[in-house]
Amino acid sequence: MPTIMITGANRGIGLELVRQCAADGWNVLACCRSPENAHDLNKLAAASVGKVTVYLLDVTNAAQRTALAAQLKGQPIDILFNSAGVSGSWSTQGFGQCQADEWLDVLNINVITPMLMMQDFAANVALSERKIIANMSSKMGSITDNTSGGSYVYRSSKAALNMVNKSAAHDLARKGISVVLLHPGWVRTDMGGPNGELSVEESVTALKRNLATVTLADSGRLIDIDGSTIAW
Numbered sequence: 001m002p003t004i005m006i007t008g009a010n011r012g013i014g015l016e017l018v019r020q021c022a023a024d025g026w027n028v029l030a031c032c033r034s035p036e037n038a039h040d041l042n043k044l045a046a047a048s049v050g051k052v053t054v055y056l057l058d059v060t061n062a063a064q065r066t067a068l069a070a071q072l073k074g075q076p077i078d079i080l081f082n083s084a085g086v087s088g089s090w091s092t093q094g095f096g097q098c099q100a101d102e103w104l105d106v107l108n109i110n111v112i113t114p115m116l117m118m119q120d121f122a123a124n125v126a127l128s129e130r131k132i133i134a135n136m137s138s139k140m141g142s143i144t145d146n147t148s149g150g151s152y153v154y155r156s157s158k159a160a161l162n163m164v165n166k167s168a169a170h171d172l173a174r175k176g177i178s179v180v181l182l183h184p185g186w187v188r189t190d191m192g193g194p195n196g197e198l199s200v201e202e203s204v205t206a207l208k209r210n211l212a213t214v215t216l217a218d219s220g221r222l223i224d225i226d227g228s229t230i231a232w
């Protein structure tokens with residue numbers, strides 16, 4: 001049974017990924033920053049046919065990352081899926097509105113912690129069959145796709161994540177690990193809002209389909225929901 005580790009597993013795309021992977025019989029390491037309040041996730045863990053284990057992990061908390069890495073030492077992880085992310089407030093990221101503090105928080109969560117997660121858990125991924133790290137990016141991080149401006153905070157965080165991912169793809173190739181960026185579509189979650197084009201079910205079904213065919217040749221790609229490559 002393959003193992004997937006998911007951050008931000010308590011709601012949104014992360015939660016649906018837990019649901020679908022558990023239904024497929026996967027071993028799911030579901031990480032969230034407040035397990036005691038993760039009611040939907042806890043219900044899934046109690047009821048799933050697969051194996052769902054809930055772990056405490058605020059991805060920005062170095063002590064929690066280190067403790068979890070120690071707890072999972074030697075356990076193969078087929079897919080490390082960094083889904084946790086924040087947008088920052090959309091109303092304070094137009095030109096003339098940006099503030100350093102919130103921007104730094106978003107960069108910390110969206111850029112720095114996926115890198116630290118890779119550093120902390122690459123050894124587990126290297127022990128697995130599939131050897132995949134998936135970082136959740138966004139088309140909004142594509143410079144080519146930016147035809148409308150604005151959203152400085154979120155756009156810059158995902159563009160930076162793309163570069164982090166590209167370097168990691170080179171560096172981890174020697175361990176046989178594929179490191180890919182995924183765009184989930186515009187999804188109806190707390191972040192995506194009610195007008196998103198896809199349900200979480202539709203998005204996760206497509207994300208899993210795209211992950212199923214990932215090989216080392218895909219490492220470093222920014223993969224759109226239809227499987228095509230998004231231009232940087």
Ligand code: NDP
Nearest residue numbers: 008011012013058059084085136138186187189190191192
């Ligand atoms: P949601 O806002 O629905 O969920 C965000 C998740 O990230 C929550 O589980 C949240 O946990 C978690 N999270 C945030 N900060 C931390 C932290 N410090 N430690 C641990 N967990 C944290 O977002 P989505 O599900 O929509 O987004 C998931 C990913 O997909 C993000 O990376 C996002 O940028 C990306 N994406 C989403 C799109 C969309 O249309 N929805 C489009 C493109 C990309 P908590 O409940 O504790 O806050």
